[in-house]
Amino acid sequence: MQHLTGIPATVGLASADNTAERLPILPLWGELIFGLVAFAILYVVVSRKVVPRLEEMYAERTAAIEGGMQHAEEAQAEAQAALEQYQAQLHEARAEANRIREDARAQGASIVAEMREQAQAEASRIAESAKKQIDAERQSALVQLRAEVGGLSTELASRIVGESLQQEARQSGIIDRFLAELESGDIKPEKVGAAAEGEARSGEES
Amino acid sequence: MSPTALATPFLAAASGDGGGYHAPEPQEFYQPLIGHGDWALTRPIVVMAISVGLIAWFLLATTKRASVVPSRGQWVTEALHTFVRNSLARDIIGSKEFLRFVPALFTLFSILLVNNLFGIIPPIQFPTMGRIGFPIALTLVVYVVYHTVGIRKKGFRNYIGGMIPKGLPGPIYILIVPLELLTQFITQPLTLSLRLFGNMFAGHMLLLLFITGGQYMVIHGSIGLKFAGAGSFVMAFVLMIFEGLIELLQAYIFTLLAATYIAAALADEH
Numbered sequence: 150m151q152h153l154t155g156i157p158a159t160v161g162l163a164s165a166d167n168t169a170e171r172l173p174i175l176p177l178w179g180e181l182i183f184g185l186v187a188f189a190i191l192y193v194v195v196s197r198k199v200v201p202r203l204e205e206m207y208a209e210r211t212a213a214i215e216g217g218m219q220h221a222e223e224a225q226a227e228a229q230a231a232l233e234q235y236q237a238q239l240h241e242a243r244a245e246a247n248r249i250r251e252d253a254r255a256q257g258a259s260i261v262a263e264m265r266e267q268a269q270a271e272a273s274r275i276a277e278s279a280k281k282q283i284d285a286e287r288q289s290a291l292v293q294l295r296a297e298v299g300g301l302s303t304e305l306a307s308r309i310v311g312e313s314l315q316q317e318a319r320q321s322g323i324i325d326r327f328l329a330e331l332e333s334g335d336i337k338p339e340k341v342g343a344a345a346e347g348e349a350r351s352g353e354e355s
Numbered sequence: 356m357s358p359t360a361l362a363t364p365f366l367a368a369a370s371g372d373g374g375g376y377h378a379p380e381p382q383e384f385y386q387p388l389i390g391h392g393d394w395a396l397t398r399p400i401v402v403m404a405i406s407v408g409l410i411a412w413f414l415l416a417t418t419k420r421a422s423v424v425p426s427r428g429q430w431v432t433e434a435l436h437t438f439v440r441n442s443l444a445r446d447i448i449g450s451k452e453f454l455r456f457v458p459a460l461f462t463l464f465s466i467l468l469v470n471n472l473f474g475i476i477p478p479i480q481f482p483t484m485g486r487i488g489f490p491i492a493l494t495l496v497v498y499v500v501y502h503t504v505g506i507r508k509k510g511f512r513n514y515i516g517g518m519i520p521k522g523l524p525g526p527i528y529i530l531i532v533p534l535e536l537l538t539q540f541i542t543q544p545l546t547l548s549l550r551l552f553g554n555m556f557a558g559h560m561l562l563l564l565f566i567t568g569g570q571y572m573v574i575h576g577s578i579g580l581k582f583a584g585a586g587s588f589v590m591a592f593v594l595m596i597f598e599g600l601i602e603l604l605q606a607y608i609f610t611l612l613a614a615t616y617i618a619a620a621l622a623d624e625h
Contacts, residue, residue: 173487
């Protein structure tokens with residue numbers, strides 16, 4: 150108690166009243182009222198300005214986030230659509246390329262076949278004409294040969310026989326008959342051979 | 356208390372009482388600056404005024420251009436506000452009615468937080484809530500708010516009736532009715548203010564004891580006492596950190612209980 154009375158007196162604070170002696174759980178009216186005033190002032194500031202601003206900002210932020218998410222979803226959907234379109238186009242292009250390739254192959258095959266046909270036709274035509282020509286040449290050669298052989302043998306025979314047979318009416322008949330016999334093989338080789346030999350020998354002799 | 360304020364009674368005591376150590380007394384929390392008595396301009400009033408000014412300035416400055424992408428200051432305000440709004444108001448009062456109580460709870464929380472922390476922040480170092488007037492003022496606000504919203508929502512008769520649990524055997528009510536009314540109208544506000552006051556007052560007292568005691572031992576003690584004094588300072592430092600935690604916790608508890616009382620007043624059934 151000595152201390153209690155001592156301090157305020159020495160420090161010189163509030164020595165004139167007993168406020169300092171009051172129990173610490175009894176309020177000072179000034180402090181209590183000021184506490185209320187302080188709360189009221191800050192409450193006005195907070196409820197009028199601070200909290201509305203913050204709430205508004207939260208709403209904005211929520212909207213911004215939701216908007217952003219929506220935007221992202223849209224972008225994704227767009228990208229998906231683009232991808233699908235691209236794939237469809239790619240598929241189409243592949244089909245187109247395949248079709249073109251098939252066409253080209255078919256066309257090429259048909260061209261080759263046509264060419265081959267043409268070539269064959271040409272070849273057969275050439276062969277045909279060559280054959281014809283050969284036939285004709287052979288025919289003419291045969292005719293010519295026949296005439297020549299006829300002339301030669303006639304001359305030969307006339308020389309051997311020693312008389313001219315040209316003027317004879319039967320002359321041609323003899324030759325033709327001879328040739329026909331020659332062709333049919335009726336003339337005996339020995340006889341003809343012997344006759345020919347004999348004729349040749351006699352020809353040489355004469 | 357600031358160092359000079361701490362030193363003054365000690366030195367006075369040392370010279371006045373012939374050198375003995377004088378422990379800190381509750382009277383030292385009464386510090387009138389101008390005038391005296393009930394209406395004196397005291398140190399806690401000044402501290403409270405400073406705190407309100409600072410809080411208002413900070414909140415207004417950081418929300419002036421509140422943008423979707425927050426600045427650093429806005430981020431701090433937002434974190435505190437979101438904490439009070441979502442973790443206290445919405446979770447306790449319920450998402451239907453909480454929004455109109457958010458400004459009051461936020462004001463309460465910021466005043467308590469700043470004033471409590473002023474208890475250890477130099478050069479203020481005075482716990483405003485260590486003066487019972489301020490906890491009573493804040494409790495009065497909470498008291499009026501929760502009874503008002505309760506009566507307004509349910510009507511006076513239903514509100515009072517709602518406090519009494521139903522379905523008990525008859526004679527129990529002789530005991531229960533006064534107890535419940537006592538709890539709702541007297542115990543709750545009393546404990547709300549005294550809890551805050553007691554924590555701040557006692558915590559600061561403890562710090563004063565270790566600091567002034569350490570000072571006395573270092574200056575006037577023998578060589579052994581000087582070491583003890585150094586230990587006392589270390590202890591004061593540790594306690595200061597501890598005190599900081601208590602200050603945060605008390606700000607939270609007061610706001611939490613305020614929200615709880617409001618929620619109980621609004622609740623449909625007891």
